[in-house]
Amino acid sequence: xxxxxxxxxxxxxxxxxxxxxxxxxxxxxxxxxxxxxxxxxxxxxxxxxxxxxxxxxxxxxxxxxxxxxxxxxxxxxxxxxxxxxxx
Numbered sequence: 001x002x003x004x005x006x007x008x009x010x011x012x013x014x015x016x017x018x019x020x021x022x023x024x025x026x027x028x029x030x031x032x033x034x035x036x037x038x039x040x041x042x043x044x045x046x047x048x049x050x051x052x053x054x055x056x057x058x059x060x061x062x063x064x065x066x067x068x069x070x071x072x073x074x075x076x077x078x079x080x081x082x083x084x085x086x087x
Contacts, residue, residue, distance in 0.1 A: 002056075003054055004053075005033075006076055006077065006084055008052065009071040010047070010049070010050070010072060010074050011047055011072070011074075013044075014069075014072065015044070015046060017071055017072050021069065025050065028052065028058060031053060031058055032050060035049070038044070059076060060076070
């Protein structure tokens with residue numbers, strides 16, 4: 001299976017969306033290499049970075065679903081190379 005490494009940056013201005021974000025990330029859990037969440041309390045928002053090794057369709061689908069949530073902004077950065085995932 002051809003996969004790419006990607007970093008999804010998520011800014012959560014509506015912290016009421018946390019459960020929905022976590023559910024979407026859980027659904028892609030097998031592809032997540034690592035995740036870091038930073039609560040920025042003084043600004044009342046959260047910042048999440050997620051590193052994935054997944055097919056491009058999975059990455060773009062996840063980013064799209066996250067970006068459709070109200071109060072959630074998403075940007076994705078892809079590696080330049082495709083790779084064959086080892087199973």
